[in-house]
Amino acid sequence: MIMTATNWMSYATTLSESGIQMVPESTNLVDIIWTDRPPHSADPAFVLPLQFAGVSWQDKVEQVRTEMLSRGTSMVMLSALDEVAWLLNLRGNDIPYNPVFRGYIILGQEQLQLFTPSEKVTPQVEDHLNTQHCTSGLCVKILDYQAIEDSLKALEDDPFVSSVLINPSTLSYALYSAIPVTKRVAGPSPILGMKATKNPVEIKGMRNAHLKDAVALCDFLALLEREVTMGVYWDELSAATKSEEFRRQQQNYVQLSFATISAFGPNGAIIHYQPSSETNIPLDTSSLYLIDSGAQFLDGTTDVTRTVHFGSPTLQQVEAYTRVLQGQLDFADVVFPANSGISLTDIEILARKPLYQVGLNYLHGTSHGVGMFLYVHESTLPAFGVGEFLSDEPGFYVDGEYGIRLENVVEVVEAITPYNFSGPSLSFWETTLVPYEPKLINTTLLTRHQCDVLNRYHTRVKEEVGAEMLTQGLQEAYTWLLSKTNPISC
Template identity: 40%
Template sequence: MRHSGITKLAKLRKLMSSVQVNNGTVEGIQAVIVGSEDAHHSEYIMDHDKRRHYISGFQGSYGTAIITATEALLWTDGRYYAQATAEFDPPEDWTLMKEGTLGTLTKEEWLISALPPKSSVGVDPNLISNSLWESLHNALSTAGHRLIPLRENLIDKIWGDDQPAITSNDIVPQLIKYTGKTAGEKVAQCRAAMEKNHASILVISFLDEVAYLLNLRGSDIPYNPIFFAYVIITLTEVHMFVNESKLSHEAKQQLVNEGVEVIYHPYENVRIFLKQLIQSNLSATENTRESGKIWITNDANYALHMECGDLQRFIAITPIRKMQIVKNSVEIERMKEAHIRDAVALVKYFAWLEDKVKSKHDPPITEITGADQLEKFRREQENFVGLSFPTISSVGPHGAIIHYLPSPQTDLPITDQEIYLCDSGAQYYDGTTDVTRTFHFGNPTSFQREVFTRVFKGQVSLATVIFPAMIKGNCLDTLARKSLWDAGLNYLHGTGHGVGAYLNVHEVPSSISWRPHPDDPGLQAGMFLSNEPGFYEDGSFGVRLENVQYIVKAETLYNHRDIEFLTFEPITFVPIQTSLLDVSILNYEEIDYLNNYHAKCLEILGPLLQGEDNAQALEWLKKETLPITK
């Protein structure tokens, strides 16, 4: 029902007025914060955890709602401005706060300016990171307000019986032929890092870290092969908090075979156990407190940090994360293989699509039927598991909605009159993919050709850069934007994100963005990142080009002070539409880069597209990889 949001906000505000704040006294809260996260800070979340979507109508993966007695606001970034405005339910009750734009107040600034003196702001401590809690707490307390950890989630109370059930799917082993390292080796590396940093307890709350550490996979979260669990490692034990019945016999046996004896606990007991463990740790190390530190990331939820009590915390990204983002030799080779098979599916799709569009197929291919056909081609590939995120199949003005998701209400035909942007990826047992290509199957405008070319120039600039090891990814972001900036153009999303090895398609903390990531450990050989500049003309079209690339050692003329220099090597091999380029604004180096890249695409994919069933794809590949000249 279109106006259901009014009822929801009214119910929420009634609950806010009856919240018990101090010693059971009913004082109420003046604002409540509803974020996008689950208890594990996941990017994609199960339906049960989509509380911000439920209260606001906005479906994007990033955003924070703040509701007071009279106002409802949502903060999100440039990927979602258009989408949020279109999805607010009801739209007249919500105000969009455009993060990253001049004049937009931060959440802290708005609360301080809008709330009456000595207000209380409530938030579920299980659903907010410690870093964000501290930032909000410090800002609000300085202004005379209080940040209150709520005892129960107010959205869950008004959602009631209609709230979807918690996902609980099977947990299966990820084989050594894909992981390249046993769980026992990974646990041993964790303990070595713990001893080096004088920590006796390591708390692991990120689901992809749990899956990576134990060489297990699941399907509790859409698009990410992970499962709900926490792990706590001590110097002698490994504790796993999970619904034990979910683990297959093979998963349990592999843990034993890989040298990890797990002590299982119910998932919901993690806070109770952590508190007890810390109390016993304090008693055992009264005279040697330095050896009893607890290692916990700053992005773990605040509820876990609350349980740490007086024990000294070592707050840093976990040793698991550092292992995970730098792929070993087995993971590197498997990722390459997965991306080659994925490229075969994409070439077959784009060849099929161009033929359908140019032959005026009746009925026309639409955003949804196109995305479905692409998934069909991917399902034909060996080791396919599922998509790595919802396919962004977008025509014309929908391409300007950076994370557009077609629906029956918005579905448009793909024609030769408008730009088509397709951002898609897949999960294979041996790797995770993420690829974006932009096409025009007719006659693009000169402006569309220019911005497509400037986006391509930015991609080449980043793809070919040589840089010193350990430099932050933030330092490279300008390279992808310079050609656009030269013309007074820009895009409001990051340029690159880490990519998991059959794990999350967006793998933190490595990134290439105008926004620095505080936990970025620096770029190192073996890391996989995307390279995806773009441009978006609201209401008209969008352009984005995305390859996944990994970091390798670079050959340089000099070896100054023995500094290691690195560069990128692509593992995505899908042609870039040359007919959409304005070759006059390319330099010779960029032309050579594209011709060499296309020659590689043909060399790698040609032998895999033999036979009558692949004739259409092979002919398209040959056409799209023809060399260009100035």
Template identity: 40%
Template sequence: MSTATNTTARVQKLRALMQSPEYNVTAFVVPSEDAHQSEYVAECDERRGYISGFTGSAGLAIVSLESAALFTDGRYFLQASQQLDSNWTLMKSGLPEVPTWQEYLVKNLPAGSRIGIDPLVFTATDAKKLDTDLAKVGSSLVPTANLIDLIWEDRPARPTSKLMTLSTKTTGRTHMEKIQQLRKDLEKKGVAGFVVSGLDEIAWLFNMRGSDVHCNPVFFSYAIVTADYCNLYLQEKSVSSEAREHLGAEVAIKPYESVFDDLRAMSSSLKSNNQKMLLGTRTNLAMAVALGKENTVEARSPVTDAKAIKNETELEGMRQCHLRDSAALINYFAWLEEQLANGVDLDEADGAERLQQFRAEQAGFVGLSFDTISSTGPNGAIIHYKPEKPTAARINADLVYLCDSGGQYIDGTTDVTRTLHFKTPNAHEKRCFTRVLQGHIAVDTAVFPDGTSGYLLDILARRALWSDGLDYRHGTGHGVGSFLNVHEGPHGCGTRIAYNDIPLVPGMTLTNEPGYYEDGKFGIRIENVMLVRKVEALHNFGSRGYYGFEHVTLVPIQLKMIERSLMTHLEIEWINAYHAKCLEKVTPFLAKDSPGLKWLQREAASI
């Protein structure tokens, strides 16, 4: 179980700084993101975690002179309630009567408040809207230095990992081919150039990887691409001779910090030539200010859109790495079952460590794609649980075990969840599991016309659960990078209305992960990675074209957890076909007569 961090001294120091004449702010806003709007950040950028003690990946803290509030979504309600101390109020975003953090600033703070923000970690889009809303009550945004950095003792140094270069054997296209395509997109939009600030976008665009952010193969960088030149801004210690040779003469390497000077230098020429630079909607406010807001237009990043649609080389890499990854997971489940049967005492962290070892045996393994969620019983209900010694619970064979894990391979990224019971599940656990499975199958087998979004498909995952009055507080699916971030947009499957703006198209990756969680008892989730593909339907109404999914995760779904009386004939056919494919595709990756192979053969039996 997670424990609360005593934040009293930290909050007091922050409030003292807020009240100082130099800053004089009523409140200070601390988002989770870094200057690149990354979902997962380096230790030196974990400011919200430092001030609040809450370590989840999503959330925002607001510290005023009188109160402190932490906003997070349904994935983290339980974890946050355990990690926040008495200085903090947990705001459960999305629940009735709970304001958004923007509404909180406008309605819960005194009129005329000065709201301090660090423009490096705030998007220009968010700042513009919030400033307008605050003005209605006489309040205002005040750009400042990052006050958390000023009070953070022993703040970790910014990492400078050496850059890794990728060949077209795994990327399918050279970086100059991608840049030329980007230039064509910019020409169509009528803009002078594009400022690339997302770390995964830059890694993809330049066919390079790093390790500056835990489990995310990215490196600190910015890029400016125009019709005439391409600048890549890197930390000097990260640049190797191999990287320079890879980038070639067409890409100018410049110091990471100098991007803001270059943007300021561009401002006057843009204005005199009546030109605009494109900024992605997730670009930080400091960059917009440096360029001059009047010299910019905002839109979703064209690099994000291009990256989301994998080419044939990337798709085949995803298929192949998932076969090896499935073998590692099967070996782990067989090993864990045997250890528990023999009475070996293991905690959740032991399990996570052993699973990583099985993955490390696979060809092309680089590292984990996120911290393994190895959770037993009540901890399974903490949706993004991370087991750590000494607080990790002993894996109890009498309780439901949930394992959500993934790997980074040179040819792709994996993300898979399985829920198991090593003895005998009770009737309620089986029924809940089966309702989750039915939702999983409904999404997997969906056929839909061109133009359909993941927002529209989400109900398929919840229908069976809803029939029993059950649900879950997270999305049903997210994109997955190609040896990149495990969470990748802009598309997804869930109740966020923004997902309705991005139709699913062939080449996209999408997880399929419905679940169900009972606080204090258990968690259930079944997750596969799928590829969006064209399908030949019986008809083609409207000549639109129809799409479906290809699942590339091939790990058996535990048979003893299924309540077969709830399953339809077609659902049982799906299970049998899926398990037959697991046997066919993964057997060659398992040693003959190994515990893993025997486990696969047993768990993939026809029902």
């Protein structure tokens, strides 16, 4: 139950070459000795209003059923929690930072079953899902969470179910095995593309969430810079805590989207660092400070990284920062033909090229999809589509000294080009609106085009974020913003 079918089969194939056989074990041996295991969250699921979801769950179900017909399958099983939440316009609090709840869905042309613990279901959820007096295919039958395995085994004798579409990479081997072998159809979930491609309401919400997030982060960075340079004591943990306080002040804030990476000096070189009482160090003017953070708002999910220096950076730090910035600008500025099959793999070189040119690199991915009040790390589509949101996050790290990462979320949009020889084109629109650190930019390394792109970005930041700051009465933060967005000479 705790290993995906894809991993199980991969292990089984490899181990069989050495005469080792994988044997299913129905009892989790760890549970036998883990006697003080914390209970699962008892928090109920809750309805995501249509003003944020944009499309009713009934319309989503009809869309999935149409896709099922086109694939020639009579049923689909959903086990990925973000897919369950997205389809039903429900959210939950079962996993820290991720607004999902435990559940499975079995969806046929005439039935829709949700398997979830009883404490997840409130009268509001039942009303939302039209569970009472269910007489049509556009209502939900709620069953016990533990009943999923027996329900899948029962499909063996169901003459109306010829095939079940499943995604082995998100389905446990136990449930994969419960589905009759003659009825299994492995393939990507139909929800994948639908969830990744945000509808107009979701797009507007994502943009609004990132605007609020930018106001909060800039307000925090303005305070941090002012006080650290004055000698006021700050450390990694207090900075992480305070940054959340600023976000909590924004409308429709729910929670962080992941544990804040608040890293000073050598800790910044640890890519997935999280400050703790054992590793926490003070912030001062001697090195770089990296903060990778984000939030869950009812109208969107954010993820942004900025690296700053409160003193005088070294020439090496300035060059590294500038080259990371060049890569981020070039990645975000790309234009390519739509429907060409171009993927992240094809354009990632743009983010790495300025580093590659001088023998530098970074050992993590450049991009991931971003959900809408769902997972901050969401699967991307095989090829880009309008309405998809993804990160743009190159970096550079020197072990034991410092780390640099710059991360924006970008939206896939249709590009306006003078020619359309091969049809329409796509490009990215910056959704994150947080200024870069001027003292860390060597302007002589920038091309004229990169300089223009940077100035246009800072103009947007100043106008859009600045206007919201003035509306919220954040005058000191606005003054800080103006100092960081002055145009540079090209």
